[in-house]
Amino acid sequence: MIKANDKNIKTWIEISENSDFSIQNIPFGIAKVKDEVFVATRIGDTVVNLYTVARLGHFSIEKEVFASCRLNDFMLLGKQVTRDVRNEISAIFNVNNELVKNNKELQEALINASEVEMLMPVEVGDYTDFYSSEQHAYNVGCMFRDPNNALLPNWKYIPVGYHGRASSIVVSGTPINRPKGQQKPKDEEPPVFGPCKLLDFELEMAFITYEGKALGESISTDEADDYIFGMCLFNDWSARDIQKWEYVPLGPFLAKNFGSSISPWIVTLDALEPYRTKRSVQDPKVFDYLKCAEEKNIDINLQVAIQPENTKETIVSNSNYKYMYWNMNQQLAHHTINGCNIKAGDMMASGTISGNDESAYGSMLEISWKGTKSVAMADGTERKFIADNDTVIMRGYAEKDDIRVGFGEVVTKVLPTK
Numbered sequence: 001m002i003k004a005n006d007k008n009i010k011t012w013i014e015i016s017e018n019s020d021f022s023i024q025n026i027p028f029g030i031a032k033v034k035d036e037v038f039v040a041t042r043i044g045d046t047v048v049n050l051y052t053v054a055r056l057g058h059f060s061i062e063k064e065v066f067a068s069c070r071l072n073d074f075m076l077l078g079k080q081v082t083r084d085v086r087n088e089i090s091a092i093f094n095v096n097n098e099l100v101k102n103n104k105e106l107q108e109a110l111i112n113a114s115e116v117e118m119l120m121p122v123e124v125g126d127y128t129d130f131y132s133s134e135q136h137a138y139n140v141g142c143m144f145r146d147p148n149n150a151l152l153p154n155w156k157y158i159p160v161g162y163h164g165r166a167s168s169i170v171v172s173g174t175p176i177n178r179p180k181g182q183q184k185p186k187d188e189e190p191p192v193f194g195p196c197k198l199l200d201f202e203l204e205m206a207f208i209t210y211e212g213k214a215l216g217e218s219i220s221t222d223e224a225d226d227y228i229f230g231m232c233l234f235n236d237w238s239a240r241d242i243q244k245w246e247y248v249p250l251g252p253f254l255a256k257n258f259g260s261s262i263s264p265w266i267v268t269l270d271a272l273e274p275y276r277t278k279r280s281v282q283d284p285k286v287f288d289y290l291k292c293a294e295e296k297n298i299d300i301n302l303q304v305a306i307q308p309e310n311t312k313e314t315i316v317s318n319s320n321y322k323y324m325y326w327n328m329n330q331q332l333a334h335h336t337i338n339g340c341n342i343k344a345g346d347m348m349a350s351g352t353i354s355g356n357d358e359s360a361y362g363s364m365l366e367i368s369w370k371g372t373k374s375v376a377m378a379d380g381t382e383r384k385f386i387a388d389n390d391t392v393i394m395r396g397y398a399e400k401d402d403i404r405v406g407f408g409e410v411v412t413k414v415l416p417t418k
């Protein structure tokens, strides 16, 4: 049992009802206040400057790591250290810790979330995107190939993935310009060049790794948890028309690498342990190196909303991370089975997460069924894909026994083509 996960712990910091940031969460992020950048956690609406906490001598490790502008240095200390620090934070802010509660100096570390700018939490070294939701792969297969053979023959044997681009992964609040590129809207006519017309989100989650093993070594499904630091929400922006024309034979390229947006708080895998749930039934049987323990999926409620400019949002999807066919342990085992090494700060996304029900589809491609159906917005307009000046908002949280461990939001406004 991880100490900080104890559901009986209460904190002396005020937390509003249904806050994503319970005292059992204790995520990590990089915050900026005025000119100071520091490693932070969040409890309720209070952002805690962990560098200040460290300077006051509350942690068992050196303070310098908390003055960093990225979590990579913290992750390089390994799982035991990051787990200990999370437990220490839990103890500092425990309601029974009278000594600390009345410490005036510590108050300096507490900042209202509204006064804080959240920065990119991790310097992402390599980014891999999987394709691990069966319903999503099935839907795409139905639309573009054949409903009777929607899944390609390899899909239930291999956690399919591709190497994406790390430089264009940006934090919530960073706007994305509509990409331009080549498209081929009509089969019988030559391609055209211009702004993407079928701009889409992909509802995904990503995990961030600790330093892995040496080149040539593999990480087993049993070992995988020890190499995963935490998770965030991941909006993998996609230009469907550019993708359709360019993806043969080597897969996605410019349709994907113009931007992916993440939520700023990295929720540790430790904090998510209480929300484990059964993995998907896998048939046919998987290879031995992909076999894993039963309770390896995680029950995380996911939501997507579209907010046209100057008006209310409309929720267009309610999905769940537990729908994954291949889980993180299997993804990481597969990624390294050939000896590929992973580094601290690598990011691996799940692939679009769609549930069986239409209301749980994780992309506009599926929600509008390739543009054949419109979705009504609260302001009376309609969407098949994402329009200029729309803001896409993704949210996610796990909840059990009235304890919520959430991710907050990833909020991205789409600007016109540059």
Ligand code: CA
Pocket (backbone or CB within 6 Å): 129, 202, 204, 236, 349, 351, 352
């Ligand atoms: Ca994707």
